[in-house]
Amino acid sequence: MKTIRLMNKVIRNPNAFLRYVTFCLKQYAHYDLVEYASEDNTDKGVSGHDYIRVYDFFLREKRCKPLTFCEIGLSMQDSENAEHKDSTLWKDKIYETAPSLNMWRKYLPYAHLIGFDIRTFKKSNDPQVHIVQGDQSSREELQRIIDHRDSLDVIIDDGLHASRHQQITFAYLFAHLKSGGLFFIEDLGYQPEEFEEASIPRTVDLLKILQSIGKWNSPLATAEEKQIIEEQVASVYMYDSRKSPGPEFTDYIAVIVKK
Numbered sequence: 211m212k213t214i215r216l217m218n219k220v221i222r223n224p225n226a227f228l229r230y231v232t233f234c235l236k237q238y239a240h241y242d243l244v245e246y247a248s249e250d251n252t253d254k255g256v257s258g259h260d261y262i263r264v265y266d267f268f269l270r271e272k273r274c275k276p277l278t279f280c281e282i283g284l285s286m287q288d289s290e291n292a293e294h295k296d297s298t299l300w301k302d303k304i305y306e307t308a309p310s311l312n313m314w315r316k317y318l319p320y321a322h323l324i325g326f327d328i329r330t331f332k333k334s335n336d337p338q339v340h341i342v343q344g345d346q347s348s349r350e351e352l353q354r355i356i357d358h359r360d361s362l363d364v365i366i367d368d369g370l371h372a373s374r375h376q377q378i379t380f381a382y383l384f385a386h387l388k389s390g391g392l393f394f395i396e397d398l399g400y401q402p403e404e405f406e407e408a409s410i411p412r413t414v415d416l417l418k419i420l421q422s423i424g425k426w427n428s429p430l431a432t433a434e435e436k437q438i439i440e441e442q443v444a445s446v447y448m449y450d451s452r453k454s455p456g457p458e459f460t461d462y463i464a465v466i467v468k469k
């Protein structure tokens with residue numbers, strides 16, 4: 211009986227049925243990113259920072275588009291070593307796989323993926339995955355991304371998380387984001403102490419000012435970068451998953467949308 215009633219409804223209102231199916235598929239889409247995050251051992255999933263809710267919210271509707279997508283910081287493996295100044299711990303190692311890109315490949319099957327990391331990752335066999343090696347605190351090395359693709363739809367900074375590195379990366383790459391593009395900055399609540407400098411404000415505080423009065427006060431931005439950011443940021447969203455220990459701990463991810 212139930213099936214007959216459902217069939218009748220579908221025949222009478224096919225558009226409503228289509229809307230329903232689309233809705234169901236979108237719900238499913240949320241859960242597949244949860245799975246991929248844990249399958250590929252990234253720290254974005256529910257057992258880590260739980261940032262995938264935010265990614266899914268902003269990216270879900272773009273999943274079938276041929277996005278140009280770049281993530282800075284590719285693997286949790288030995289990442290505590292890569293986050294120390296002693297490069298002998300990882301310099302001669304070649305990493306077989308970039309877990310973050312594996313996750314995005316499944317979630318965004320039509321995107322061109324670019325991964326950027328200070329460590330050496332093996333070249334991918336997938337022609338739509340390109341890995342660039344470099345240090346995100348160097349504009350010259352970030353330029354290697356732009357030499358490969360000069361405009362990007364999505365950029366994620368999940369690299370070292372030091373304030374200097376975050377601010378140089380944002381200032382330099384924001385200009386290369388397409389109109390309507392998204393710039394995500396993860397782990398704004400954690401900065402490795404040995405890289406922090408008294409004269410550089412924390413990125414999370416600068417983003418709060420950008421969000422409220424539209425000013426970018428980073429001492430590391432050139433006059434031209436500052437002007438582009440102040441004129442072309444449409445909105446700044448901040449989410450705090452508070453997944454890490456302690457009531458005072460913040461675990462912000464920011465999403466900056468370009469006009």
Ligand SMILES: C[S@@+](CC[C@H](N)C(=O)[O-])C[C@H]1O[C@@H](n2cnc3c(N)ncnc32)[C@H](O)[C@@H]1O
Nearest residue numbers: 252253283284285292327328345346368369370
């Ligand atoms: C938190 S892990 C990335 C995790 C990965 N995105 C994920 O979701 O599983 C940080 C990464 O940043 C890279 N990294 C550290 N310092 C860097 C720098 N100065 N420039 C570029 N990448 C850096 C490390 O090698 C490491 O792969």
